[in-house]
Amino acid sequence: MANLTLENIFKSYADIEVIHDVTLDIADGELVVFVGPSGCGKSTLLRMIAGLEDITKGKIWIDGRVVNEVAPSKRGVAMVFQTYALYPHMSVYRNMAFGLKQAKTPAKEIDQRVRAAADVLHLTDFLQRSPRALSGGQRQRVAIGRAIVREPEVFLFDEPLSNLDAALRVQTRLEIARLHERLATTMVYVTHDQVEAMTLADRIVVLRDGKIEQQGSPMDLYERPDNSFVAQFIGSPKMNFFLPTVLAKNAPSKFKDFNPEGRVVGIRPEHLRICDGESNLVSAVLERVEQLGEYALVHLLTEDGGEFNVKMDDIPKEPKGTVLHFQAKVEHIHLFDKESGKRIPGP
Amino acid sequence: MMMTDRQRELLKHRIRAALAWVIACLMFFPILWMILTSFKTELQAIAVPPLFFFEPTIENYVLIEERTDYLRYAWNSVVTSFGGTLLGMLIAIPSAYAMAFNPSRRTKDILLWMLSTKMLPAVGVMMPIYLICQKLGLLDTRVALIVIYALINLPVIMLILFNYFRDIPKEILEASQIDGTSTFNEIVQIVLPLAWGGIASTALLSIVLLWNEAFWSIVLTSADAGTLVALVASFSSPEGLFWAKLSAVSTLACAPIIVFGWVTQKQLVQGLTFGAVK
Numbered sequence A: 001m002a003n004l005t006l007e008n009i010f011k012s013y014a015d016i017e018v019i020h021d022v023t024l025d026i027a028d029g030e031l032v033v034f035v036g037p038s039g040c041g042k043s044t045l046l047r048m049i050a051g052l053e054d055i056t057k058g059k060i061w062i063d064g065r066v067v068n069e070v071a072p073s074k075r076g077v078a079m080v081f082q083t084y085a086l087y088p089h090m091s092v093y094r095n096m097a098f099g100l101k102q103a104k105t106p107a108k109e110i111d112q113r114v115r116a117a118a119d120v121l122h123l124t125d126f127l128q129r130s131p132r133a134l135s136g137g138q139r140q141r142v143a144i145g146r147a148i149v150r151e152p153e154v155f156l157f158d159e160p161l162s163n164l165d166a167a168l169r170v171q172t173r174l175e176i177a178r179l180h181e182r183l184a185t186t187m188v189y190v191t192h193d194q195v196e197a198m199t200l201a202d203r204i205v206v207l208r209d210g211k212i213e214q215q216g217s218p219m220d221l222y223e224r225p226d227n228s229f230v231a232q233f234i235g236s237p238k239m240n241f242f243l244p245t246v247l248a249k250n251a252p253s254k255f256k257d258f259n260p261e262g263r264v265v266g267i268r269p270e271h272l273r274i275c276d277g278e279s280n281l282v283s284a285v286l287e288r289v290e291q292l293g294e295y296a297l298v299h300l301l302t303e304d305g306g307e308f309n310v311k312m313d314d315i316p317k318e319p320k321g322t323v324l325h326f327q328a329k330v331e332h333i334h335l336f337d338k339e340s341g342k343r344i345p346g347p
Numbered sequence B: 001m002m003m004t005d006r007q008r009e010l011l012k013h014r015i016r017a018a019l020a021w022v023i024a025c026l027m028f029f030p031i032l033w034m035i036l037t038s039f040k041t042e043l044q045a046i047a048v049p050p051l052f053f054f055e056p057t058i059e060n061y062v063l064i065e066e067r068t069d070y071l072r073y074a075w076n077s078v079v080t081s082f083g084g085t086l087l088g089m090l091i092a093i094p095s096a097y098a099m100a101f102n103p104s105r106r107t108k109d110i111l112l113w114m115l116s117t118k119m120l121p122a123v124g125v126m127m128p129i130y131l132i133c134q135k136l137g138l139l140d141t142r143v144a145l146i147v148i149y150a151l152i153n154l155p156v157i158m159l160i161l162f163n164y165f166r167d168i169p170k171e172i173l174e175a176s177q178i179d180g181t182s183t184f185n186e187i188v189q190i191v192l193p194l195a196w197g198g199i200a201s202t203a204l205l206s207i208v209l210l211w212n213e214a215f216w217s218i219v220l221t222s223a224d225a226g227t228l229v230a231l232v233a234s235f236s237s238p239e240g241l242f243w244a245k246l247s248a249v250s251t252l253a254c255a256p257i258i259v260f261g262w263v264t265q266k267q268l269v270q271g272l273t274f275g276a277v278k
Ligand SMILES: Nc1ncnc2c1ncn2[C@@H]1O[C@H](COP(=O)(O)OP(=O)(O)OP(=O)(O)O)[C@@H](O)[C@H]1O
Pocket: A013, A018, A036, A037, A038, A039, A040, A041, A042, A043, A044, A045, A192
């Protein structure tokens, strides 16, 4: 059990700075998810917490202790890698027992802990197998088991599900959520999948180019993104952006003191509702319909050639090329500065 | 006549196989000739045209057995080639580990530089090394040969090991670091088992290279620490050229390593291809 603090963290490789002044407080027992596009520095941050990368500048605290110079094994962390990183020449049992053996834990206790972890992760039948003889999902569970038996104060996950197929991903995601509930250990989870972030996180930290763009609860980020980058990154399909010029004449009535100059309007695909030509916010030509079973994703073109999507429960009956009208509730309309992308306090 | 694709493939395959056999025979011929010659009398050995069929005699072998102490030379060869390999591996494994897993900006340059020392002709450093051995009283000792053997092979086995080690996923070592292994345990419990095939092939290759090493064994040893190669050399010079006897002693010198190579050929080939074949 421990809290984790990153204090003004910088990281440079040779002369290139990849993490710029990241400060973050993670409470005891919290599950924090780092999301962001590829190359934004998620893994680098996580590996600095683990002690696998040097910290160029700044301090990392675990449980009230600066760990910058502490060896990985002494930090009380356990890490689950994207590639599993199991020891291929050891049985599942020995994989899980390895860390405890290094710490000279008594054999009886090792056995107890390994069997307890195997029980939780449904690995009991595989203990004597080699990792080679396991499926991807099973291997990932062994990797998680290896982390659990160390009884760490902080769990670190680096994209643990990205090598699994879709169904297994959902299932393992659920298992990790259960695990967190049960162990109530601090966890830091890296992913570029916003669905994983939304479903697992107590708090999401969105990173871009080595900086924190925004942090907050999943619903916070979904409802009040600080900028257009976060708005597009959280939520699926992505938020639509409109230039104010394509909004219908009656649109300004929705906004107080609406100044269209240098603004963009963001509305999520699930928040646009079809309406008549009187109360419309935006009108567009029906271009294509993707039927996804539970809903239909409708692609439309505005008159200035902009594209946007609408999530609909029913497929529109109108043929392609028809003009459709949409509106949205005022609390679902986001306004951003065009230049900086910053959120402008709402309509 | 038209051929089907299958027949054409088969024909190509046969031609390739035949070519391989021809080349293999060409390469093996000198060895065969050496073995044949060793069973001839000296007169038969220099007969023109060369004799392929003759009544074999083992008089050469008997003579060698009487005149020299074959077993001691053979034992020296074994001790120096295995010893040099062992010592070399003891140095090369930790070095290659450091270079593969904690590379610096200069690692590639250092490897190349080490390899470039192999291009220096050995004669160039013969005098200093001879004098050093003399001063230390190590002339004609196996210790001197083992140390020098370890050193001359170091660049090559380090490069090969480096390549094998780099195939080990970094995350596995990182996982072991989080699990709290010491560097020593990391090498012994993780790196060695994972690179075992590569290490074995590298060691075999080193043994073969050292067994055949001629320059230093001839320069630095004589009766006490002489290897089989030195024995062969001693046959060619002081007594004039006696082809049959020379062939017999050469056959005796080659035989152990050929058998050794035959038994371990699978591992050996892997080592020679630098782990490219998996
Ligand atoms: N060993 C290294 N040497 C030099 N640059 C590096 C090194 N490791 C990472 N980087 C750089 O640091 C930046 C952050 O990399 P990092 O691996 O943390 O990204 P990431 O957010 O985990 O991306 P992904 O989602 O693709 O895993 C990248 O620009 C990358 O090129």
